[in-house]
Amino acid sequence: MSIKFYLPILLLLLCSFSVSAQNKFTLSGTIRDASSGETLIGATVKISGPANAGTLTNNYGYFALTQTEGTYTVTISYTGFVPITKSINLNKDTKLNEELKSTNDLAEVTVNANNRKNENVKSAQMGLERIDMKSLNSIPVLLGEKDVLKTIQLLPGVKSGGEGNTGFYVRGGAADQNLIILDEAVVYNSSHLLGFFSTFNADAIKDVSLYKGGMPAQYGGRLSSVLDVKMDDGNNKEFKFQGGIGLIASRLKAEGPIVKDKGSFMVSFRRTYIDLFLRASPDSSINGSTLNFYDINAKANYKINDKNTIYISGYFGKDNIGVKDLFENNWGNVTTTVRLNHIFNDRLFSNTSLIYNNYNYTVRLLNDVTNFKATSLVRDFNFKEDFQYFSNQHTLRFGLNATHHRISPIDITTTSEESQVNPLAQEKRYGLESAAYVSDEWAVNDKLNFLYGVRVAAFSLLGPGNFSEYDADGNIDQTDQVSSGKFYKNYLNLEPRFSVSYLFNERNSIKASYNRNTQNIHILTNATSSSPTDQYVLSSNNIKPEIADQVALGYFKNLDENNYELSGEVYYKWMQNQIDYKNAAQLLANSNVESELLYGTGRAYGLELFFKKKFGKLNGWVGYTLSRTERKFAQLNNGNYFPARQDRTHDVSVVGIYNLNQRWTFSSSFIYSTGNAVTFPAGKYIVGGQTVYYYTERNAGRMPYNMRLDLSATLEGKRKGRFQSSWNFGVYNALNRKNPYSIEFINDPNEPGRTAAEQTSLFGIIPSVTWNFKF
């Protein structure tokens, strides 16, 4: 793409800042929760008077507004909190740090209609879903483990990988095309226990935002979505404990001030104990089996002075699965983030982050002759510098980002003399991803908002290493030996991002967006479901950066004083350099794995309808997605488009939460979706004494549809002093529907010689109970 394409964006950026700042002053500050001192992300700050303006607090609860001198009425509001209204005489740069009281802490609060925000209508941002942690806690889930990832899969445009599959799919993207970050650190594997639970312990989570499209320029590196998860900072006023005891897992969280009102910490721990039941088994091989996971979230922050705050946060998680004398498998993520918020002046806010994260797994086979241990690691060091500049109509963001990747694909060692497996250390791969971005959120007037910017994403494949090129049959054409530190292959991509909203009035708007995303780290798996041992590869001389261009158009409407939100979005996405696999591809422990790959394109399009009731005794939402996602590879399906596995025509989700009274809350979720696109045989034949199936079109068949109703009830116990407890009762798959997990073709037991399709389902109806407490 030529510079011509970007010129208008640059001009827009430059022109829009040539506004003079005569007699203008800045109102800035941090908004917090009065009970815990937690900063509030996305709180609304509105001023009215000589001029009207409004903004949202950033990820650290900070805001800044610049206006002409005068007396203003300031209103600060946040869902679930009592708004504050103040009068301010803006005759100099003014600090306004406020704390909002939660409506929970008050006996009776009628939510004032003025407090109901219409941010969904007004903001230029499209394709953004923010998960309210309060409603998350009442949505029913498997075995009572409230779960961020399972909840986002109830939103339109987000498809679950299905039972027993780790992945989720956003607007036709693949499971590895989601950028999942926890306090800015990439979480490579976001699942526990083969996908039944996510790595995000809801106790420790403060805010979850999912971008399905229109990603702002500060995010990059994945094609489909951004799931930005932020941990709690910890209560900086008093010590608090909370926890829960469930059927399969228990949780405990402690938080409190380090120095009151200046610093706090939070530590949260979760562990499953299924293997304790296994241990109770009299059977020696079962009681020697392991099946558990744990995770620890920890965070501390300290406000050094009014201008500087430091945050340190970390996540450590591990899964262990093993069968005595057969195998052991463990995997886990580690993330560490050190951040410094610095306020240069009222208008310029910066954040510097140093991030370390890794994902690793180990597989051990314990059989005497096939004895080996295989380990694999992805490790990143990441430096980020982000700036936010607040002017009266603009919020400008710009920054830099550099990530160093190291991938150790596999290291095989043997531990016994008889082992017939040879030790193997597959070459490590090194890469440097660097990016610079600038974006501007521009409120042109009361009706028109722009959010536009550009991200420049560079990727370099670094030495040392031997890099090969392959012919069509997968034979090595040539190999380059590259020494340490050399930049072997470089890619540069410009990623324009553009969103606009136009408000017809306070309750109706239309929005449009275009964005390009690129991706340089890819998962290789030719299995139809994801697993912890999936292999990561970097872009290379063979693998080109994946590219996606997405356009979206939406209509947003709020009804009944913002009580109801209604939206419809359509999108179309083009994908380039997508990866698939040759027949009989051997992906693991293969130094020439890149010879097994096929490259193609993809397209995805759809309509998403969303209706949400936000307030009142009964709230919840209905989501519907009509979509199609297809891939095209010269070597597959005769070079024609075929549906991707996660292509599902219809996807419906209904979530209802009913607050009967102060003590009882009932909730339910219902999902229906078209079955996955799969390849069914069209014929059969005999070779080598085996019945072999003949296939014609790829993924032209359909699994049976999925349908599930989950129910939950929460009983709040009476408060005894500081101590408060609640019971959560849940029923997963209340209709006891046998949802398809897999289909196998077998000899028809009723009619020999004919073929029958045998479906396997995982879960029937599963009840659960969890006891939660806090003090």
Place this chain on the structure above:
Amino acid sequence: MATIGLTSCKKIIQIDTNNAEPQLVIEGKISDRLVEQQILISKTVGYDEKGVYPKVSGATVKVSDNSGKIYVFAEKSPGIYVNRMRGVSGITYKMEVTVEGKNYQASSKMPNHVKLDSIGVITNNFFGNERKTAAAFLVDPANENNFYRFNLYVNGLFSDRIYVNNDRLTNGNNLRIQLYYEANDDDDEGLKSGDNISVEMEGIDSNIFNYWYALSEQSGGGPNQGTTPSNPTSNISNGALGYFSAHTFQRLSTTVK
């Protein structure tokens, strides 16, 4: 996972698929034994048809080697074409089949002979149950890439499972290759004392390994069991299904104690 095990369940369902037009299937094998080598020609049937596969008669079938020698295969019974000959390691054999006005060609190089030293029965502890498994013992040559296919017969019945191995991670070692066996009943215990087992080992070329490996990766033939199913890459030209393999062959038998 105990919960999962308890609640998982299976049922027969109806699927919606089209029956494909019959396709030509050629399965040609040349071994290093002096026997009637067979080339089988048949056709596919539709997915929901009975598994009676039409034999294809009247084909012209010949095999030539790289020294120019030609072996003409005669139709012994419908769809079965034979020639009594012996293949030799290191020789590339070329098959040519002309049938129904179309010509199909394939070639395969017979690998070097690797000795099947012995077969035996291994007892494993599998989830608390003692389970007997047949095993083949051999020494993999270090100086070349080797590919093996095994056939297992239990009491004369062919085990309907694909056993293929390569030496990518085990090159040059003493190998004990276990051939997991499931009888076609639900309360299966694997091999039992007194069972008679026979193991055939074929030393195959890389194309044939890929053919069987692709099939084994999609075993179960259904979604979510492995890779997305597709037709394995055939070494035969012109769109025929099946394969042509020149391979070494050995067979050993024993009785389970």
